[in-house]
Amino acid sequence: MKDFILNYPSNILKKDITYQILNDSKSISFHRTFKNYKKSPLYKLSALSNFLKISKLYVKDESNRFGLDSFKVLGGSYAVNQILKNKPKVSIFCTATDGNHGKGLAWSAKKYKKKCIVYVPKNTSKQRIKSISELGASVEQLEMNYEDTCKYAAKISFKMNWELVQDASWDNYELIPAYIMSGYLTHFIEMEENINKIKQPDLDIVIIQCGVGSWAASCIWYYLSRYGKNKPKIVLVEPEESCGVYQSLNENKRISPKGNLSTIMAGLNCGIPSKSAWEIIKRGCDGVIKITDAEVMSAMNLFYKPLSDDSKIISGESGAAGLAGLIKCIKDKKLKKIKDHIGLNKDSRVLIFNSEGKTDINSFSKIVEK
Template sequence: MLVANPRAVRAPYPAELKSLMSIERAQESRLWLSPWPELARGATPLYELPDLAAKLNVARISVKDESVRSPLGSFKALGAPIALVRQVLRLHPDLDPAALLTGRHAEMLKDYTVISATDGNHGRGLAAAARSVGCRCVIVLHANVSLEREQAIAVHGARIVRIAGNYDESVEEAARLAAAHGWQVVSDTSYDGYEDIPRDVMQGYATIAAEIVEQTGAVANEAGAFTHVFLQGGVGGLAAGLASYLWEHHGAQRPCFIVVEPRQADCLFQSALQGRAAKATGSVDSVMAGLACGETSPLAWRFLQPGIDAFMTIEDGAAVQAMRVLAAGSGRDIPIVAGESGVAGLAGLLALRRDAAWSQQVGLDECSRVLLISTEGATAPAVYEELVGEPADAVLKRQAAWLAR
């Protein structure tokens, strides 16, 4: 399903949004994150896929590969850590922010506890950051989070709490536990009276956009390398973080932004239809575990309502197909390991190019230059192997051979 957003605007980045998230604040976050040992020292790769572009009859397809951002395997390594740093600074403003993630103030913070609900990657990022900072961490997991993802979080020393419900119920349980024990919620979704930390999480994601600007030589207030940018849905945090940065940089010449989410977790699609932050209409259970969210973040929606041009939903099978397309590679296209949530943008692009009316609706044609964000690698290796039909290590071996040619 596709819906054009009638509330999207082509204008300079609004001052009221800039007061919440800005390029200046994003660059500050990059600086504070840079000493963290869990992050790669350089920018993640921006790969070109000329064979796929030719097959889909577009001028260019580029993929930003976030699987190598961190040993944690996803872009979430940019959000929770900077949110934790900023929250500690609210309590102790005299501390050196760049020193927090290196553990210099661990003794002071040993009795401080943070908590969050997660589908996997956010909790893994928060657990790793808490261990580095020196504080305690509790992670609430819902019934559909795999044991493999639970173990990947627990290895960082977090205490795991399991509930029987879905993601949104795990968010409620995390808030209840925090209130009962005096713990601090560090979540990527906002709710009434809770916006500062989700904003910090979203601002951390803007590092991806900053690198794209640098990698493509984009000039401020001019059209950039890409006409269309596909972004994952979820609660809206990633889309808001990247779209806000690129909107501020390009101004009225910003690219067309398209947000993609699972059909059964269509909270952003429903928000576009209703003109307000809304809930999903489906079961929320999706193979795209990181996007299986039932409620739109109201804070993220403040950026998405004026900044996103179209919203679409995809079936789980489309995501699996997209995983296999990236894994296969070709003569000119590098094989890429992309997890089930990481391929939503490509799945959306494939769906659009199969439908001439949809392509026309978003201005997608043979001259279009498309940017995709592969937000995660094989963060659940067994799930990846089951869906793709080969282990991630085999794909990485073929990738290494492709690069060595």
Template sequence: MFKVTDNRFYTGDSSPLFTREIAQQCRQFHGQIEGYTPTPLVSLPHLAKKLGVKSIQVKDESHRFGLNAFKVLGGSYALARLLAEHLNVDIADIDMKTIGSKLPEPVVFITATAGNHGTGVAWAAREMGQKAVVYMPKGSSLASVERIKGLGAECIVTDVNYDDTVRLASQMADEKDWILVQDTAWQGYTKIPTWISQGYMTMADEAIQQLQDTDSDLPTHVFLQAGVGAMAGGILGYLVDALGSANFKSVIVEPDAADCIYRSGEAGDIVNVSGDLKSIMAGLACGEPNPVTWPILKASSSQFVSVADEVSALGMRILGNPLRGDNKVISGESGAICMGLLYLLATDPKGKQIASELGLNQDSSILLFSTEGDTNQERYQQIVWQGKLAYC
């Protein structure tokens, strides 16, 4: 059901790309967007008691700008940086509602996505008066396609997997002189993916401030889900800078059908995974690690974990059906993977041994990021209501 590998290459080193200072600049930009408010940090004290830890805090990104997912943080920041660069102004001078009037014609942004990133780019492009073209891999849900189209973007579903869809979007950007806004990187394409990962740090900066404002314990253990590792690397980099790597342990979790970060963690260098990459966790079904964020994941992750889809389904049910006195979190497939794993670490015999090695005990304060809500409502109901992918 899950595989774990310790990070033999851990150094605890920080990254100059992902710091608290940069995160606060990103948050300042997000803060001027109409409708901005920090998403809830949900405390689950009764679940914490049941699982034998001191506290569990869940950052609920289903409330982000009404888009039901966190990805807009990266897309909006990257688009703003691109337009600021185009106009030769500081990003602090970018007003999303008026930037379009400063351009002779709309800029066309193109991206590949499993769903949430494309939604974020489409929303940001619309808010800035620009255009977006979104490519999606084969098997993408109709709900995701319609959501993106509803934001005014053109959306095309390809007949190839996610990583090949990224290559197709890059090719189209070159052919049509559009701007590629992708949340992974490769040789010669690093600036925009770096901005995207930096944009994600806003939610980590919010979370730490929320803990401090409520006199709650800072995390001793952080669980982060990974696809290409753009979000996990950005958040981990921030936390290493803000808290110090010696003060918490981090666990990177991904679906076993696309566990490129897990395999890279075993090898100590980037390992790509090919094939259909079929998983219910569409947002994490990526086979090629982001080289921008891989160095911080290699340096400062404590463990890498590869899990079956049933683990995510378990997490969705736990968050959506809380113990009495705890608040409910509607978490989608990619959002709930870490909660499912945390539960197994506390209850499964194999998990308990791993938990002991991680130092998970009654003094542990856990921080999780539920990165999406029920973005695919039909699948959410199949899993949470009908018991699809039950853990046995």
């Protein structure tokens, strides 16, 4: 199987509930009310862009959002706020997670003095479990993969009348994932003071990693609704062993990934793509690239040991996937078709995201610090 797939955006956005919620998002005004709110940094890595022979390389660094090491809290916190506006008596929030979303939800529930119950799949590391419990949530590890853990959390929440805050949607569960996606809009809006200019972005290509696809869909929705056909090209990156969006695009229907689901990129090791994210992704992305663990490990090192005067960036396994995808696209001749498809060349201005810091310190130091 090829390491990439091309897609041709159609620019059509369905006027459904997800569309409405994204359209009505007040996420940035909400996030600005937090005491420790600070726009996350946008770095320009000039030495690395010279090395990669592109014009500009920007990195939006989410390794320290609200002290939680990942962007995911932007979604969970906004969803909790929206839910409580309509249902102030909710007392228990529940979710399934491979780490970062659970941390974000635990932190948000604590803010409102609510309980939080988090289920994690069998391969979640002790360190990730500990970080969620330290935020006051009760965490239970199940002998299941991520997708089945989500089903379990949904079933028990329904039975116990807990409020499920899942970052993926399925039939008849679309409202809360849409709140989460509209919470993610904050960090795209933050770049309006820099590269996301009013009429045209100072940007040609966005490369963004994906798990269930909610975050990438939020990115696509943002650029499509702001710039229409002038949007930058958007390419998604997935781990080879867990590439549900790639395989769904390949079969032209939403399916669970068929790989062995064994990758160090825990945040991207998900199951079937989110239903509402899939609707946006298939209409708006320009392609998908698959990467290996070895490729992401070398990207983590490149962030941590920067060239020349570039900023040093602390990036976890899922965090560095966008950089790994960009490097693969530039260096690997087998990806020439996608490189041409998105017009990646010496004049390109590229945006990538560091979506997490050292969320598993043990793993991070094995890969990078030693």
